[in-house]
Structures are given as structure tokens and as C-alpha cells.
Amino acid sequence: MDCDITVSSEIETLFVDPVGDIRRAVDSALAALDVDAMTDGELATELVRLRRQTDRIESVLTEMSVKARQRGVGLTAGYASTPAWQSWQTGQSRGAVGQIIRAGELVEPLPETGRRWREGEITSTAVALIAAARVPGNDDKLVACEAQFLALAQRRDHKSLRIATQHFAALARADGSRPTNPDGITLSPVGDRTVVSGELHSDTAETVTHALQAFTVKPDDADDSTPAERRAAALVRICELALRFGTDAGGAKPSVSYVVRRAEPGQPAEPTVGMFTGILDPWDRDRILCDCDLSRIVIGPKGETLDVGRATPTWPTAIRKGIVVRDQGCQWPGCEVPAPWCDAHHFVHWEHGGITAVSNGFLLCRRHHTFHHRHPEWKITFDDQRVRVFRPDGRELDRDPWAHLERAA
Ligand SMILES: [Zn+2]
Ligand SMILES: [Zn+2]
Numbered sequence: 001m002d003c004d005i006t007v008s009s010e011i012e013t014l015f016v017d018p019v020g021d022i023r024r025a026v027d028s029a030l031a032a033l034d035v036d037a038m039t040d041g042e043l044a045t046e047l048v049r050l051r052r053q054t055d056r057i058e059s060v061l062t063e064m065s066v067k068a069r070q071r072g073v074g075l076t077a078g079y080a081s082t083p084a085w086q087s088w089q090t091g092q093s094r095g096a097v098g099q100i101i102r103a104g105e106l107v108e109p110l111p112e113t114g115r116r117w118r119e120g121e122i123t124s125t126a127v128a129l130i131a132a133a134r135v136p137g138n139d140d141k142l143v144a145c146e147a148q149f150l151a152l153a154q155r156r157d158h159k160s161l162r163i164a165t166q167h168f169a170a171l172a173r174a175d176g177s178r179p180t181n182p183d184g185i186t187l188s189p190v191g192d193r194t195v196v197s198g199e200l201h202s203d204t205a206e207t208v209t210h211a212l213q214a215f216t217v218k219p220d221d222a223d224d225s226t227p228a229e230r231r232a233a234a235l236v237r238i239c240e241l242a243l244r245f246g247t248d249a250g251g252a253k254p255s256v257s258y259v260v261r262r263a264e265p266g267q268p269a270e271p272t273v274g275m276f277t278g279i280l281d282p283w284d285r286d287r288i289l290c291d292c293d294l295s296r297i298v299i300g301p302k303g304e305t306l307d308v309g310r311a312t313p314t315w316p317t318a319i320r321k322g323i324v325v326r327d328q329g330c331q332w333p334g335c336e337v338p339a340p341w342c343d344a345h346h347f348v349h350w351e352h353g354g355i356t357a358v359s360n361g362f363l364l365c366r367r368h369h370t371f372h373h374r375h376p377e378w379k380i381t382f383d384d385q386r387v388r389v390f391r392p393d394g395r396e397l398d399r400d401p402w403a404h405l406e407r408a409a
Pocket of ligand 1: 286287290291344345346369373
């Protein structure tokens with residue numbers, strides 16, 4: 001008998017169960033918690049305090065998720081990846097699990113950020129913002145900016161932190177690296193509902209947000225629908241209209257409200273900022289401004305609005321039609337995307353004095369338009385209204401894919 005008692009007490013002292021401890025603490029706290037009995041003042045305080053504790057626990061969850069992925073947890077159960085297993089086990093979407101892992105991985109180069117998150121000094125939101133600014137190959141620069149980001153995070157100034165981190169990512173990408181997360185939208189049927197979730201880069205998000213805003217009906221007094229409900233209705237309406245006018249409806253183009261800060265004389269120009277989504281990626285900025293409906297909002301040095309322009313197309317309809325009639329479709333050699341799916345590219349950009357005339361524009365599909373703006377090492381010439389494309393090594397991309405065979409013969 002004696003022996004049994006010794007063993008079980010030894011097990012008790014050896015066995016550490018921190019997550020179980022958290023559960024027991026939460027159990028007893030929740031049993032004592034009576035939300036209805038709280039005063040408004042208590043609610044205001046307790047809600048924020050509880051969020052802070054939730055964020056602290058989240059910091060540990062992200063650490064566990066990263067470790068689980070490193071060790072391949074769930075793979076033996078037949079899952080393609082640990083995040084797939086985690087998503088299935090926790091009911092969180094793959095996107096949400098991806099975000100958890102990105103935040104967890106951030107702590108490796110930025111341990112101080114991890115420490116303060118765990119201590120409850122900064123929020124999960126702040127960590128997600130910093131994680132979103134991470135650009136491969138630029139961790140040393142991110143480390144150099146950590147103190148600055150943490151100062152904003154600690155002040156709970158998430159608005160400034162968002163701008164600072166977006167600015168960081170835009171500058172980091174200006175050296176040629178590409179955004180890591182491609183755009184994606186997922187439709188997941190759950191019972192008789194469908195969960196729509198996704199992630200867009202800020203340039204595409206600018207168009208989507210603009211469209212949703214334009215189609216969101218303003219509520220009248222009798223309308224008690226939420227903004228989310230009205231946005232959902234707007235999305236359905238946009239889809240109905242798009243289907244009615246069909247996939248051949250001409251000249252789909254980004255709609256951009258962009259903010260220009262009038263710099264003090266001698267100061268460098270600031271990055272271009274989309275009205276809804278913040279700083280535009282420098283790689284996509286020129287491509288978007290090539291062919292879009294543009295309203296320009298000019299802000300003075302102190303943040304005062306100096307001028308709000310009307311939305312005007314960068315290509316007037318008649319000139320765009322002229323280009324469409326001439327080109328019929330994407331001018332990239334070998335590409336057969338028809339005109340309604342193409343952007344009109346300014347050969348000499350209008351910001352650099354390029355004229356808006358048929359002789360200065362040609363059609364490129366969105367893929368090739370984006371490629372052209374992101375890869376300045378590929379050269380395009382446009383002589384006598386004919387487009388020729390040259391690889392970085394100077395060889396021309398043949399319009400006729402068999403031409404090189406004939407030359408070799
Ligand atoms: Zn362009
Ligand atoms: Zn193309």
C-alpha cells in the first residue's frame with residue numbers, strides 16, 4: 001500500500017499539464033462570471049482585459065502550430081500537411097491556420113516581439129500586421145525596424161502601425177522580391193450556407209472594395225441591416241450584373257481612388273496610397289495607373305485635402321475603342337486573350353509625359369501587363385504600332401513559335 005501512494009504522488013509532482021491548468025483556471029473563472037450583472041463600466045474594462053488574455057494565449061498557440069508543422073504532426077494520420085490536419089482538427093479555415101503560422105514564424109527573427117506578445121503588452125493584431133510586412137530576404141531590415149514597430153504596437157496605435165508596416169513591405173519589394181501570398185478566394189459549403197473567405201493583395205482589394213462601396217445601398221431609417229449584410233447584397237448584385245452583361249463586356253478595368261501627398265519642395269515623393277487599402281505595391285502601381293478609372297485626392301503636407309478629382313478613365317472611351325479595333329487582343333507574342341479581357345498599356349506612361357493617343361497604347365492581358373511592369377529587364381518596342389518583345393538576353397520572343405525551327409533548318 002505504502003508503495004502505491006509513493007508512486008502516485010510522484011506522478012503528480014512530475015506530471016506538468018499547463019494547458020490543463022489553463023482549462024481549469026478558465027473553468028473556475030467562467031463559473032464565477034456573470035456578464036448580465038456587470039455595469040457598463042465593468043464591461044468596458046473587462047472586455048478589453050479578456051481580449052488581452054486571449055491574445056496572450058494565442059501567442060502560445062502560434063508557437064505550438066509552428067513546432068507542430070516543423071515536426072510534421074498529423075502527417076502519420078494521412079494528411080497532406082500539418083496545416084491541413086490542424087485546419088480539420090480545429091475547424092479553422094486553411095487561411096486562418098496560415099495566418100497563425102505566419103505570426104508564429106515571425107517570432108523567430110523578432111524574439112522581442114514574441115516576448116511582448118506573450119506578456120500581453122502588444123496585441124495579436126499588431127503581430128499579424130508586422131508578420132504581413134515580412135518579405136523574404138529582408139529579415140535583417142525587419143529586425144532593424146522592430147523597435148519602431150513595437151513602439152507603435154505598445155501605444156495601441158494600430159492605424160500608424162498598419163501604415164508603417166505597409167510602407168516597409170512596399171520598400172522591401174521595390175528591390176525585386178515578389179509578394180509571397182497569391183490572391184485567393186475559397187467557397188466552403190457548410191450545411192445550407194457557404195463560407196466565403198479569401199485574401200487579396202492591396203491593388204486587387206482596392207478594386208473590390210471600390211465596387212462593393214459603389215453597390216452598397218445606403219440604409220434608410222427603417223433599415224436595420226448591418227453593413228456586412230449590405231455588403232453581401234452588393235456582392236450578389238455585382239455578380240448578377242456581371243453575368244447579365246457577360247464575360248465579353250468590354251473594358252473591365254481597375255477603379256482606383258489614390259491619394260497623393262503634395263511633398264514640400266525638395267522632399268521625395270511619398271508612395272502612392274489607395275484610398276481603401278493603403279500603400280500600393282510599387283510593382284503594381286504603374287500597371288494599375290496605366291488603365292483605370294482614376295480619382296485623385298491631393299493631400300497637403302499637414303494632411304489637409306487640397307483637391308478631390310472626379311473619376312476619369314485614363315483612356316477616353318473613343319481612344320480605347322481605337323486601340324481595341326486595331327489590336328483585337330493581347331499583343332504579347334503567342335497570347336490569344338481577347339480584347340475585353342485586356343488592359344490598354346501606355347507605352348510611355350502618362351505620368352512621364354506619354355500622350356493618350358492610339359499611337360501610344362496597345363492591349364495586354366492582365367497576366368502579361370502585370371509581367372511587363374514587374375520585369376523591366378524584358379524590353380518591349382512599339383514601332384509603327386507593332387509590338388515586339390525581347391528577353392533579358394536580347395533575343396526576341398517570336399510571334400511564330402516555329403520560326404526558330406525554320407531558321408535552324
Ligand atoms: Zn501598363
Ligand atoms: Zn497576354
